[in-house]
Amino acid sequence: MADGEPLDPIVGALPDRRRRRHEGTKNEILETAWALARREGIGALSLRELAEAVGMKAPSLYTYFPSKQSIYDAMFAQGWRLLLERVKVLEPNLPQDEHLKAESLRTEARDFFAFCTEDPARYQLMFQRPMPGFVPSPEAYASSEEVFDRLRGRFARLGLDDDAIELWTFLMTGITARQIANEPGGDRYLPYLDELVDMFVAHVELQTKGKGRKR
Amino acid sequence: MADGEPLDPIVGALPDRRRRRHEGTKNEILETAWALARREGIGALSLRELAEAVGMKAPSLYTYFPSKQSIYDAMFAQGWRLLLERVKVLEPNLPQDEHLKAESLRTEARDFFAFCTEDPARYQLMFQRPMPGFVPSPEAYASSEEVFDRLRGRFARLGLDDDAIELWTFLMTGITARQIANEPGGDRYLPYLDELVDMFVAHVELQTKGKGRKR
DNA sequence: GCGCTAACCTAACGCCGTTAGGTAATCCTA
DNA sequence: TAGGATTACCTAACGGCGTTAGGTTAGCGC
Numbered sequence: 001m002a003d004g005e006p007l008d009p010i011v012g013a014l015p016d017r018r019r020r021r022h023e024g025t026k027n028e029i030l031e032t033a034w035a036l037a038r039r040e041g042i043g044a045l046s047l048r049e050l051a052e053a054v055g056m057k058a059p060s061l062y063t064y065f066p067s068k069q070s071i072y073d074a075m076f077a078q079g080w081r082l083l084l085e086r087v088k089v090l091e092p093n094l095p096q097d098e099h100l101k102a103e104s105l106r107t108e109a110r111d112f113f114a115f116c117t118e119d120p121a122r123y124q125l126m127f128q129r130p131m132p133g134f135v136p137s138p139e140a141y142a143s144s145e146e147v148f149d150r151l152r153g154r155f156a157r158l159g160l161d162d163d164a165i166e167l168w169t170f171l172m173t174g175i176t177a178r179q180i181a182n183e184p185g186g187d188r189y190l191p192y193l194d195e196l197v198d199m200f201v202a203h204v205e206l207q208t209k210g211k212g213r214k215r
Numbered sequence: 216m217a218d219g220e221p222l223d224p225i226v227g228a229l230p231d232r233r234r235r236r237h238e239g240t241k242n243e244i245l246e247t248a249w250a251l252a253r254r255e256g257i258g259a260l261s262l263r264e265l266a267e268a269v270g271m272k273a274p275s276l277y278t279y280f281p282s283k284q285s286i287y288d289a290m291f292a293q294g295w296r297l298l299l300e301r302v303k304v305l306e307p308n309l310p311q312d313e314h315l316k317a318e319s320l321r322t323e324a325r326d327f328f329a330f331c332t333e334d335p336a337r338y339q340l341m342f343q344r345p346m347p348g349f350v351p352s353p354e355a356y357a358s359s360e361e362v363f364d365r366l367r368g369r370f371a372r373l374g375l376d377d378d379a380i381e382l383w384t385f386l387m388t389g390i391t392a393r394q395i396a397n398e399p400g401g402d403r404y405l406p407y408l409d410e411l412v413d414m415f416v417a418h419v420e421l422q423t424k425g426k427g428r429k430r
Numbered sequence: 431g432c433g434c435t436a437a438c439c440t441a442a443c444g445c446c447g448t449t450a451g452g453t454a455a456t457c458c459t460a
Numbered sequence: 461t462a463g464g465a466t467t468a469c470c471t472a473a474c475g476g477c478g479t480t481a482g483g484t485t486a487g488c489g490c
Contacts, residue, residue: 132258174389
């Protein structure tokens, strides 16, 4: 308590120049990790290989990350932050009422599908957790929570409740998972996307009209 | 060509007693592998641990399987054979015409959901391929193909085409994937299953009525 | 009883993530 | 600007992994 910040004692106390360099190297490691993950699969990432790709030996990586898991964690957080940025730009274009519900949802779906399929390694890390024992840290998890919060917000503005969100999530999960599994990197299932959205819209419209029914 | 069977020269030439014993041990290894996979995750399976659990040392497993991948492959094939058995019993109860389409699909969905959620490790192995580099052998793949063929057959009898199958697969993939990811071993999403089926039925009914339309 | 081979074993290879412990460069303070 | 601290790397090594090499023993057909 007496001498300043006991939290994060190493990095936190760095002067700006060094700190920037440290952060720069950290980012370089992460970018290289993404490149390797894309080439050989997220589960095939090796610290020795990663270290060599950035011009180090494996143990030196531990200056920047305390474990391999923490590298995965940082990548996981990066992925969700990126998705968060992308869903944020969707929101100003939302209609003020429930008009254009279908169009909004089509845009939403296309954006999500594009995000998921443009980087299969990222998709696996974010949605499938293929590394045995990997559990994202609370900080990393926070971004993913905010993505869902904002999804809830957008759906509320379209007059859709939490059950609709669950249904929506099933649809989006289903089509992207199948795309990644059967044709990673491609977009063979993209033509089905609008049909899924239409099906969904028809369903929730029916629910709303016959309101007060079950559940 | 001259001297009998050059295929599978070791196991194929065994006398019955030995052969049975060999197959028995093989099954014991697989059952133990399933137990370990269920306890610690399919990706955490270790040959040394597996060997110890069946009272061997790791290299001795190579008498029964040529590699760890081949153990995964055998488990993969087992999983799909089991699912095949389960969908087979569905077929005698199918209606002769398109009557009871919704009921048939509800049964279909419930059965699939139950199969997927009752063993998360099996689900991951069959549907998510979490082991880097694992590719099922053609023989193992055959069972999974037959499951799909029979699905096509059942759907045809209900008057549903291949596009409907794709949509159906998205739905089933979506809800099971989410169940496994968010609450492995539970059935929190089961209540949404009938709603998904209703949505699907309403959609394909609409497509059929307004026939000759797009796509 | 003899030869064959399945069914095990131990030892070891090269990989992995990680730790211990050392050294050189860089920075802040006096 | 010299001294002390700390970062940013290194090499060596540990225990674990899947796998291979090479050996021994037990069970089988002839």
